[in-house]
Amino acid sequence: MARFQHALIIGASSGIGAALARRLAAGGTRVALVARREGKLKELASAIDGEAGEERALAYVHDVHDRDEAPELLQRIARDLGGLDLVIYAAGISHNVAFDEFDTAKDADTIEVNLLGAMAWLNPAAERFGRLGRGTIAGIGSIAGDRGRPGAPAYNTSKAALHTYLEALRNRVGRRGVRVVTLKPGFVETEMVAGMGKLPMMVSADRAAQIMLRKIRRGSVTAYIPARWRVASWIVRSIPSCIFKHLKV
Amino acid sequence: MLPHDRLEWVEGWGRSLGAAGYVYRPSTVEGVRQVLALARELGVPVVPRGAGRSYGDAAFHPESVVLDLSRMDRILTWDPGAGVVDVEPGVSFSRLWRFALGDGWWPPVVTGTMTPTLGGGLAMNVHGKNNWHAGTLGEHCLELDLLMPSGELLRVDRENDPELFHGVIGGFGQLGIVVRARFVLKRVASGLVHVEAVSAPDLEEMLRRADEAKEPWEYVVGWIDAFARGRRLGRGLLHFARHLEEGEDPAPAQTLRAETQDLPDTLMGVFPKSVLWRFLKPFTNRPGMRAINALKYRLGSTVGEDARYLQTLAEFSFLLDYVPGWERIYLPGGLIQLQSFVPVDGAERVFAAQLEMCRTAGLPSYLAVLKRHRPDPFLLTHGLDGFSLALDFPVTSGNRERLWKLVREMAEPVVEAGGRFYPAKDAALPGELFRATFRNGELERFAALKERWDPDGLLRSALAERLL
Numbered sequence: 274m275a276r277f278q279h280a281l282i283i284g285a286s287s288g289i290g291a292a293l294a295r296r297l298a299a300g301g302t303r304v305a306l307v308a309r310r311e312g313k314l315k316e317l318a319s320a321i322d323g324e325a326g327e328e329r330a331l332a333y334v335h336d337v338h339d340r341d342e343a344p345e346l347l348q349r350i351a352r353d354l355g356g357l358d359l360v361i362y363a364a365g366i367s368h369n370v371a372f373d374e375f376d377t378a379k380d381a382d383t384i385e386v387n388l389l390g391a392m393a394w395l396n397p398a399a400e401r402f403g404r405l406g407r408g409t410i411a412g413i414g415s416i417a418g419d420r421g422r423p424g425a426p427a428y429n430t431s432k433a434a435l436h437t438y439l440e441a442l443r444n445r446v447g448r449r450g451v452r453v454v455t456l457k458p459g460f461v462e463t464e465m466v467a468g469m470g471k472l473p474m475m476v477s478a479d480r481a482a483q484i485m486l487r488k489i490r491r492g493s494v495t496a497y498i499p500a501r502w503r504v505a506s507w508i509v510r511s512i513p514s515c516i517f518k519h520l521k522v
Numbered sequence: 523m524l525p526h527d528r529l530e531w532v533e534g535w536g537r538s539l540g541a542a543g544y545v546y547r548p549s550t551v552e553g554v555r556q557v558l559a560l561a562r563e564l565g566v567p568v569v570p571r572g573a574g575r576s577y578g579d580a581a582f583h584p585e586s587v588v589l590d591l592s593r594m595d596r597i598l599t600w601d602p603g604a605g606v607v608d609v610e611p612g613v614s615f616s617r618l619w620r621f622a623l624g625d626g627w628w629p630p631v632v633t634g635t636m637t638p639t640l641g642g643g644l645a646m647n648v649h650g651k652n653n654w655h656a657g658t659l660g661e662h663c664l665e666l667d668l669l670m671p672s673g674e675l676l677r678v679d680r681e682n683d684p685e686l687f688h689g690v691i692g693g694f695g696q697l698g699i700v701v702r703a704r705f706v707l708k709r710v711a712s713g714l715v716h717v718e719a720v721s722a723p724d725l726e727e728m729l730r731r732a733d734e735a736k737e738p739w740e741y742v743v744g745w746i747d748a749f750a751r752g753r754r755l756g757r758g759l760l761h762f763a764r765h766l767e768e769g770e771d772p773a774p775a776q777t778l779r780a781e782t783q784d785l786p787d788t789l790m791g792v793f794p795k796s797v798l799w800r801f802l803k804p805f806t807n808r809p810g811m812r813a814i815n816a817l818k819y820r821l822g823s824t825v826g827e828d829a830r831y832l833q834t835l836a837e838f839s840f841l842l843d844y845v846p847g848w849e850r851i852y853l854p855g856g857l858i859q860l861q862s863f864v865p866v867d868g869a870e871r872v873f874a875a876q877l878e879m880c881r882t883a884g885l886p887s888y889l890a891v892l893k894r895h896r897p898d899p900f901l902l903t904h905g906l907d908g909f910s911l912a913l914d915f916p917v918t919s920g921n922r923e924r925l926w927k928l929v930r931e932m933a934e935p936v937v938e939a940g941g942r943f944y945p946a947k948d949a950a951l952p953g954e955l956f957r958a959t960f961r962n963g964e965l966e967r968f969a970a971l972k973e974r975w976d977p978d979g980l981l982r983s984a985l986a987e988r989l990l
Contacts, residue, residue, distance in 0.1 A: 344523070344526075345523045348523055348524065348526075348585075351542070351585050352566065352584075352585040352586075355584045355585065356541060356542060356584045356585065357542075397526070400526060401526065401529060401542075404526070404527075404529050404530070405529065405530070405531045405542050406531060407531065
């Protein structure tokens with residue numbers, strides 16, 4: 274299984290991104306943490322360094338809406354880390370949208386963060402790794418991207434598009450020795466699901482990160498987290514549209 | 523921001539270490555100056571690179587500008603009467619000997635492969651099988667043009683700035699970029715050498731015979747079966763060679779032609795050598811290498827014992843080019859080498875201990891080479907009055923950590939015995955052990971040169987960062 278020396282996580286200040294950073298750093302990987310919230314980012318970086326007993330996390334404040342910054346920041350991060358062999362896009366938002374709400378601004382923002390931000394970071398990452406003939410890219414999608422649900426059209430769309438984008442990226446640079454892993458978590462205890470009550474098959478962010486890293490190291494193509502979501506997702510995807518539209522899922 | 527289309531994966535020859543780098547390949551001094559200026563402006567380190575034939579991390583630095591000088595490969599001036607040549611740094615040993623041989627000259631020092639550049643050879647101050655007689659490459663260098671990190675161009679020789687001259691040569695390319703070097707070559711009367719082969723049943727005998735041969739023979743090289751143990755520990759074969767004298771070669775005009783020297787590209791006239799490494803790969807494991815080593819010794823000590831024959835200079839000198847791409851047999855993990863230099867008195871004890879450590883660790887060397895050496899005047903030299911033992915090891919994902927630990931263990935007795943190490947071959951030596959081999963202020967003098975000529979640390983290699 275691949276061991277990573279230098280990793281970059283975009284969307285690292287909380288949730289799954291932070292848990293991935295902690296786990297990678299605990300295993301000896303130097304990690305670059307990219308996120309918008311400076312306070313949380315620095316807090317996480319010092320916690321990681323404190324646990325490691327050395328500087329192992331570098332923090333970079335960046336808003337994924339600022340897509341033009343990504344290529345230059347990626348190069349700077351690679352230099353600061355002394356290399357780069359893993360890039361994970363973990364940034365994501367899900368706006369609360371009422372069933373009868375059609376808010377283009379919210380939808381556009383979801384697409385900006387979940388999809389265009391991913392493209393802004395993973396395009397230069399893929400170009401870099403493709404040129405070097407090595408490297409691993411992982412994107413955190415969602416089981417929500419497997420079907421268009423009435424409750425979160427933009428979120429579903431952004432994740433579905435992200436899955437397709439990652440697949441295309443894999444087909445583009447996979448032949449040059451680059452691994453592209455699509456991660457599809459189910460419900461994970463993060464800020465995103467706070468206040469949604471008890472959700473089925475929910476796992477902690479740390480547990481999700483543990484499974485994800487195992488899948489990334491193995492070079493999986495598409496991984497459901499936890500794995501039993503693969504079956505659930507298959508069932509959901511198999512429901513005919515004429516029935517699905519009547520379901521409140 | 524550095525242009526992304528410059529980004530390449532840059533490796534050492536052993537292919538066990540590498541890094542991403544932004545590669546620039548200038549063809550002129552002005553081009554080199556522009557690359558240095560760009561890197562200085564962006565605050566990115568620069569690592570000079572020749573043919574990339576150092577085994578480890580001498581010619582890369584992660585995420586830095588790689589100044590690949592291989593396109594600066596012009597022979598600038600040539601005096602066939604005196605054998606004095608001015609070359610750009612990217613001229614390879616191959617290009618130099620092919621050029622000069624027709625006039626009866628041969629590079630005074632060559633490496634085991636003809637592919638390294640002379641710029642790289644100076645940076646690592648390489649030696650050959652004739653180290654006792656000829657010293658290192660730097661000893662045959664008369665003058666250098668150096669482009670310093672500031673952009674200043676200096677002409678340096680051993681008289682006008684002996685400290686810088688002796689620091690730059692063997693200084694890993696950390697002080698300035700050699701953009702022109704003047705060498706004096708060796709006069710040869712023939713393109714052939716007379717070779718004698720003998721065997722030795724153990725390490726003591728290997729060292730004794732190599733030592734006895736150092737005066738009468740110009741070239742002395744030994745191969746050791748690193749799998750042998752017990753009373754056979756250190757057994758091996760020795761090859762001695764000397765150039766033919768005037769009148770010994772009946773057809774010197776023929777043997778001095780580069781075409782006569784060319785290594786055959788087929789084995790026994792039939793089998794293409796370019797694919798030979800693929801047939802060796804299945805044997806690149808412990809049982810396979812044990813068998814090959816034993817067979818080589820058996821043949822050398824029976825049918826090959828006391829063999830005397832003539833060989834072309836290229837055939838004798840460039841053994842590593844015999845099987846093109848041989849280093850690929852070690853993929854995907856690559857290989858590392860540790861070449862330890864030990865004074866005469868301690869050599870047998872230290873080398874025996876090293877071979878024993880390999881056996882105990884279950885990490886035998888697949889190829890072991892013995893040479894006889896002498897001291898030289900360069901600041902970071904590996905030269906001393908003693909022997910060197912070079913040990914090749916395959917790297918795998920499973921043995922990497924153990925191998926690096928073994929290198930440290932094997933290096934300790936070398937330091938205790940007052941020995942040295944050869945950075946051109948190194949990939950795994952801990953910096954503190956390398957530094958411990960310099961006991962007379964050499965590192966401080968080198969640091970003073972660095973502070974004077976490159977105070978911002980623009981020139982940086984992974985090797986220098988690890989060892990210095």
